[in-house]
Amino acid sequence: MEYDLLIIGGGVAGLTLAQTLQDRLKVLLVEESSLGGVASSLGCKATDECLSCGVCHFVDLKREIVFRKFNVLTDRKITSFAKSGNKFQIKTEKGEEITSQLLTVATGAAPLEVKNLSRLGGGKLPRVYSGWDVEKGLNEGIISSFRDFSSLAFIQCAGSRNFKEKRGYCSQVCCRYALRIAENLKFSFPQMNIDFYYMDLQILGKKKEKLWEIADKINLIRHLPYEVKEEEGRLSLLFEEQGVERKKYDALILSVGMVPSPGTQQTGKRLGLNFDSGGFIKSYGQGHTSCEGVFVCGTACGPKDIETAREEAQIVAEEIWRVRRG
Amino acid sequence: MTKLLWLVDNPLLLPDFWLEKMEKEKGWKIEIRDRESKVLNFIDYDRIFILGDSLSFTRERLSLLAYEWKVNPSKIQVFPWEEVKIVFPQSFFSILEQFIAQSLAKPLAPLVAERVVPENKVLVLPQASQTLDQALKEKGIETVVAPSSTLRREGINFHLFPSGDTVGAVVVSPPEEITPPVSFSSEVEDTRKLVDLKFMEKEIEKKDFRGETIIFLLPKRGVTEKEWLQTFYLSRLLAKRDRAEIFVLVEEVLVAGENLEKEYRQARSCGVIFEKVTFSSLFAQPTLDMRGIEVEFTTERDRLKRKIKADWLVSLPERNVLPFDLAPFFDSDRIEEAILPLANPNLSSFSPGIEGIFVSLPGEEKNLVQVIEKYLTQGIVRERGRVEVNEEKCILCLTCLRTCPWRAVAIEKERKKTRVNWELCHLCGLCASFCPAHAIEIKGLSFEDWLSPVSLGGEK
Numbered sequence: 001m002e003y004d005l006l007i008i009g010g011g012v013a014g015l016t017l018a019q020t021l022q023d024r025l026k027v028l029l030v031e032e033s034s035l036g037g038v039a040s041s042l043g044c045k046a047t048d049e050c051l052s053c054g055v056c057h058f059v060d061l062k063r064e065i066v067f068r069k070f071n072v073l074t075d076r077k078i079t080s081f082a083k084s085g086n087k088f089q090i091k092t093e094k095g096e097e098i099t100s101q102l103l104t105v106a107t108g109a110a111p112l113e114v115k116n117l118s119r120l121g122g123g124k125l126p127r128v129y130s131g132w133d134v135e136k137g138l139n140e141g142i143i144s145s146f147r148d149f150s151s152l153a154f155i156q157c158a159g160s161r162n163f164k165e166k167r168g169y170c171s172q173v174c175c176r177y178a179l180r181i182a183e184n185l186k187f188s189f190p191q192m193n194i195d196f197y198y199m200d201l202q203i204l205g206k207k208k209e210k211l212w213e214i215a216d217k218i219n220l221i222r223h224l225p226y227e228v229k230e231e232e233g234r235l236s237l238l239f240e241e242q243g244v245e246r247k248k249y250d251a252l253i254l255s256v257g258m259v260p261s262p263g264t265q266q267t268g269k270r271l272g273l274n275f276d277s278g279g280f281i282k283s284y285g286q287g288h289t290s291c292e293g294v295f296v297c298g299t300a301c302g303p304k305d306i307e308t309a310r311e312e313a314q315i316v317a318e319e320i321w322r323v324r325r326g
Numbered sequence: 327m328t329k330l331l332w333l334v335d336n337p338l339l340l341p342d343f344w345l346e347k348m349e350k351e352k353g354w355k356i357e358i359r360d361r362e363s364k365v366l367n368f369i370d371y372d373r374i375f376i377l378g379d380s381l382s383f384t385r386e387r388l389s390l391l392a393y394e395w396k397v398n399p400s401k402i403q404v405f406p407w408e409e410v411k412i413v414f415p416q417s418f419f420s421i422l423e424q425f426i427a428q429s430l431a432k433p434l435a436p437l438v439a440e441r442v443v444p445e446n447k448v449l450v451l452p453q454a455s456q457t458l459d460q461a462l463k464e465k466g467i468e469t470v471v472a473p474s475s476t477l478r479r480e481g482i483n484f485h486l487f488p489s490g491d492t493v494g495a496v497v498v499s500p501p502e503e504i505t506p507p508v509s510f511s512s513e514v515e516d517t518r519k520l521v522d523l524k525f526m527e528k529e530i531e532k533k534d535f536r537g538e539t540i541i542f543l544l545p546k547r548g549v550t551e552k553e554w555l556q557t558f559y560l561s562r563l564l565a566k567r568d569r570a571e572i573f574v575l576v577e578e579v580l581v582a583g584e585n586l587e588k589e590y591r592q593a594r595s596c597g598v599i600f601e602k603v604t605f606s607s608l609f610a611q612p613t614l615d616m617r618g619i620e621v622e623f624t625t626e627r628d629r630l631k632r633k634i635k636a637d638w639l640v641s642l643p644e645r646n647v648l649p650f651d652l653a654p655f656f657d658s659d660r661i662e663e664a665i666l667p668l669a670n671p672n673l674s675s676f677s678p679g680i681e682g683i684f685v686s687l688p689g690e691e692k693n694l695v696q697v698i699e700k701y702l703t704q705g706i707v708r709e710r711g712r713v714e715v716n717e718e719k720c721i722l723c724l725t726c727l728r729t730c731p732w733r734a735v736a737i738e739k740e741r742k743k744t745r746v747n748w749e750l751c752h753l754c755g756l757c758a759s760f761c762p763a764h765a766i767e768i769k770g771l772s773f774e775d776w777l778s779p780v781s782l783g784g785e786k
Contacts, residue, residue, distance in 0.1 A: 066382035069362050161587060168591070172582040202582035204551070212547065222602070222626065277588070302584060311675065311693045318696065 003028045004324060006090060006100035008267055010072065011037020012306055013298020014106035015061050016313035017320075018070050024321060028098065029072045030090075032263060035065060037108050038299070039306050043138025045180040047187040052207035053180055054306040061310075081270050086293060102293050102320060105271070105281060106313070107263035109299035112159040112167075112256040120155060121228035122254055125235060128228065130158075131174060131255040134181055143188050149250035152185065153237065154178045155225060156198040160257030169278040171257030171303045175202040176211060178255040183214045194218045195249070197225055197239065228252065258303040268300075276302070287316035295320060328430065330356045331371040335378065344419055354426065368395035373403060373429060380406035385753040386707075393439035393707045400435045400770030435769030437712055442482050442749045443705035444494025444682060448698065449477075449486065451498050451655060458499060458686055461695040467702065478657045479736070482682060482706070482749040487657075494702050497694070498678070499686040500650040504643045507545035508608050517612045519619050520639050523553060526560055535568040538637040541621055545605065546577040548645035550689050554580045557642070558589035561598045572598045573634060575623060577605060602626040610639065647687065659737045660727050680733055681706075681750050712753060712769055713746040719765035720744050726757035726766060 003026045007014045010031030018029050039058040045051050076092040083089070090098045111132040114122030121128040131154075134142055146152065156178060160171040175198070182194050196218050203211045225239040234248040260268075260279045268275060274282040274290040281289060283301040297316040298309045332340060337358050348354045359365055361378070368374060374397065376383060383404045392399035405425055410418055448462060449470045462469050476487040483492050514520055521529075542557055557574065564570045574593075579600060581587040594600060603623040610621050619639045624631050676684045676694050682701075686694050726735045726744060734750035735757060737743070746757070746766070758766040 063379075063382040063384075066379050067387050161581070163591070168587060170581045170583075170587050175582070200579045200581065201546070202578075202580060204580065204582060208547070307675070314696060315693070 001028075001096070001098050002026075003098065003100040005102045005104060005320060006030065006088065006098060007104045007106055008078065009037065009106035009108055009263065009298070009300070010035040010074065011106060011108045011298060011309075012039045012058055012061065013108070013300070013309045013313040014104070015065065015070070016310045017104060017106060017297060017317050018072075019061070019064055020314055020317035021321065022068075022070060025324060027071055028100070029070055030076050030078060030092065030098075031072065031074045032077050034074055035072065036062070038110065041136050043135060043140075045135075045138060045177070045184060047184055049210075051180045051183060051210065053177070057306050057310055078267075088293070102295065102324065103271070104287070104295040104297060104316070104320070105264070105267050105273070105289070105300050106296070106298045107267050107300045108261050109258040109264065109280070109303060110261040112259050114158075114254055114256060117158050117254060117256070119227055120158060120225065120254055121230075121235065121252065122158070125228065125230050127235065127251040129251065129253050131178055131181065131253055134253055135177060138181075138184070143184055146185060146192075146251065147189065149189075149192065151193040151195070151249045152251045152253065153195040153197060153247075153249045154182060154253050154255055156196070156255045157224060158254040158256050159259070161199065167257065167259065167278060169280075169303065170202060172202060173303060173305050174255040174257055176305070178253070179203075179211050179214045179218075181253065182218050186214075186217060195247070196220050197223060197237075199224065258299060260300070264300045278302070286319040287312075288319075328352075328354050328373075329371045330354050330426065331365070331368070331374045332356060332358050333361045333365075333374065333376045333378075334358060335361055339377065339414075348423070352423075352427075365395075368397045371397075371401070373401055373426075375426070375429075376402070376404045377407050378404060379408055380404050381408075389439045389709050389753070390707045392709070393441060398434060399437045399439050399709050399712070400432075403429050432770065435711065437769065438710045439707055440710055441705050441707050444482050444702055445492050446702050447491070447493040447495075448702075449475075449484065449491075449493045449496045450686075451496060451650070451652075452501070453499065454497070455499060455686075455688070455691070458497070458691045458694075461691045462698075465695050465699045467695070467699065475655070476657045477655055479733075479747070479750075481747065484682065494682065495698055496683045497686050497698065498650050498652065498683060501648050502688070503646045503648050505646075506641055506643055507543050508605055508610065510610055510641075513612050514610050514619055514639075517616050517619055519617070519637065520641060523556060523560070523640060523642055526638075526640050527556070530560060530563060535564055535570040535638075537570065538568075539571040539573070539618075539635060540564060540638045540640065541619075541634065541636040542572070542574040543608075543639065543641040544574065544576045545642065545644040549580065549642055550645075551580065551583040551586065552689070553642055554583070554586060555589060557640075558586070558593045562589070562593040562596045565593070565596045565598045573636075574598060574600045575603050575608070575621075576600065577602065645688070650685075652683075658733065659724075659735075660733065679731065706749075708749050708751065709753065710748050713748065713751055713758075714767050714769065715744045715746060716765045716767060717743050719763045721763045721765070723762060725760050725762060729756045729760045731756065 005021060005025050005027045007017055007029040010029050014029055018027050021027050042055045044055050045053040076094055078090055079093050080091045081088065088100050088103050114130040118124055156174060160167055185192055185194060201215055221241060223239045223241060225237040227238050229236045234250060235252055236246050236248050238246055264281060268281045271291055271294055276282045280302045281296045281300050283296050287295040287297050289296050295316055297313045337360060340358055345356050348356055388402050389399050392402055410421060447468045447470055449472060452473055454469060470491050470493055472486055472489050475489055477484045483494055484496055485492055510520060542561060544557060561572045561574055565572045579590060581590050603626055607624045610619050613620050613635055618635050618637050620633060620635050622633045676697055678685050684694060684698055732750050732752050734747045736745050736747055738745050755768055758768050
């Protein structure tokens with residue numbers, strides 16, 4: 001089977017790319033599990049007012065998939081890549097052989113697993129949640145299970161902005177999603193004490209003003225705790241504000257950042273692409289990578305939110321169309 | 327013989343025995359196709375049914391299908407699978423039979439789905455910034471300069487008075503409110519050492535700042551990613567090349583952007599001091615010899631009071647986008663409220679909710695132009711003849727004018743009659759459901775299809 005463009009990864013970026021180009025080029029999308037990627041498991045963060053988290057962009061995209069069937073292969077892992085002339089030859093585990101002129105890597109990012117954050121009690125102590133788990137549980141009403149907590153703390157930059165662990169980048173989305181979750185908690189339980197341990201507030205994008213308002217409502221502490229211990233059934237944080245202090249909380253939410261997904265690492269290595277210092281595929285502007293004919297878009301080339309991923313995918317689509325047309 | 331086409335995801339849902347039974351009893355010749363398979367000729371069928379998720383097949387998307395298949399839009403019907411799958415298979419077939427009979431009983435309205443393409447011209451209000459102008463030029467979109475004209479809708483386009491031009495889209499570039507991070511006295515400005523980032527960019531190429539002290543002042547809101555990057559770069563260069571003493575006074579450091587974190591680290595390792603301060607306690611006054619500015623501040627961390635004599639104070643303003651009042655420019659029957667650059671996630675990006683009007687935000691011009699280009703070249707598919715106003719019933723109460731979210735309803739000036747502009751109508755049905763005189767008819771759809779507050783009262 002021969003195609004103009006093969007998209008690897010069916011998340012927001014890959015689907016947007018397919019949606020933009022499918023009328024103009026022969027496009028095939030290959031996904032290793034099911035369509036949707038990371039965004040499909042996130043929940044809407046509106047209180048009585050929309051907080052512009054952008055998750056509904058994915059819902060819209062999903063409707064588009066049902067409405068107009070894309071050329072998609074799901075549940076396929078790619079077993080080999082080869083380049084002959086200026087064409088790519090790909091084999092999948094189910095034995096399909098695909099030839100394509102251009103490739104786009106849209107394999108995305110994954111949230112950092114909390115078990116890597118044992119210093120902050122991740123994976124060890126009870127009631128230490130990852131921001132990711134809370135986001136996933138929003139649609140199932142996870143907020144109501146926080147009813148009995150009288151105090152709660154957010155710890156930002158859990159795993160991001162850390163050069164020692166080779167994650168010296170800002171994950172861009174965590175401040176905003178944490179503030180939105182905080183607003184949700186405040187909205188449901190106004191008496192709850194919420195502390196926010198952080199480095200710098202990274203507020204950008206849409207509805208900035210609203211997010212600054214939320215930030216003014218909660219107690220901001222500019223320090224990241226050294227360690228988390230369990231004491232008398234509560235979680236005790238060691239941190240420094242005026243001097244070294246200890247403070248106890250009923251629950252913790254670790255705002256975990258994004259790391260390159262296993263698929264991104266594997267695909268990038270197989271294609272021999274350059275990586276940046278954070279392990280994401282290096283983009284040289286408008287989706288170009290170090291290999292000719294291979295493009296990258298979405299969170300495979302760096303953390304970003306749903307909306308930015310969509311906008312970027314559209315720009316990369318135009319660039320691919322320009323390259324293909326010659 | 328009535329020819330029907332069913333498009334389904336799973337052809338096994340409609341078994342052969344049922345098809346034969348329908349043909350024998352009702353005279354319906356039903357054809358089943360997979361939704362993916364290509365049907366060459368849709369015109370032959372009396373009705374086309376889609377068995378699928380009704381949320382995915384909105385009325386607007388059905389018009390798109392009708393346009394592609396070149397059929398009358400009222401021939402296409404969606405049978406909501408998500409509603410009936412719970413009764414499958416017991417009462418499924420009787421409901422299906424009823425559904426087909428009902429839709430065949432309704433007469434077909436003479437509708438046409440058409441593609442409307444706007445004029446490839448753009449008006450920018452009140453004026454285009456340099457980056458926007460350039461981005462529009464790159465895509466070959468002609469811009470019209472007419473700052474003092476009045477706009478009137480003409481179908482999908484806008485007609486300009488008095489120039490008589492027609493444009494397909496209007497880009498609103500809302501004004502910005504620029505305020506300094508802290509208020510400076512006139513004496514501070516008199517020293518001429520209070521400068522902006524642009525000045526520093528130019529000076530750094532000519533001048534050596536050896537041994538001087540330079541303070542950068544950045545507010546937390548309204549500083550763009552580019553400005554942060556430039557600040558990191560300049561401060562690093564000054565510290566490394568000229569061995570100048572650099573302080574960057576901030577409330578928050580923005581690093582959520584490409585390469586920002588890296589540049590920030592590099593600047594710090596070159597000896598640039600980033601100090602987080604509360605701007606309300608920051609105070610600036612000229613030195614006695616008027617050759618510099620003395621800045622007094624309290625650090626956030628240790629609450630230490632510090633006083634620094636700076637040779638240069640680089641201050642970046644806080645920028646806020648202000649709402650833009652379109653009312654003076656827009657000649658419409660209803661008063662347009664001011665356009666805010668607020669995002670409603672259910673609208674496409676840069677759209678304030680009025681067809682053909684886009685809002686330009688600083689730093690996002692490229693994405694905006696892409697959206698506009700798509701709109702101007704591909705246009706939209708709309709249905710001609712779907713909505714009709716019964717002029718005898720209409721009491722001119724203007725309820726429809728106020729309810730239409732797309733501003734598709736207009737009052738004809740000379741005849742004083744209500745008209746629904748089909749190019750702008752999104753078929754939401756709000757006007758029909760709110761009309762107290764029931765004067766608005768949406769063809770091919772019965773009044774009950776719109777569950778309106780009026781009809782819920784039981785009166786019709």
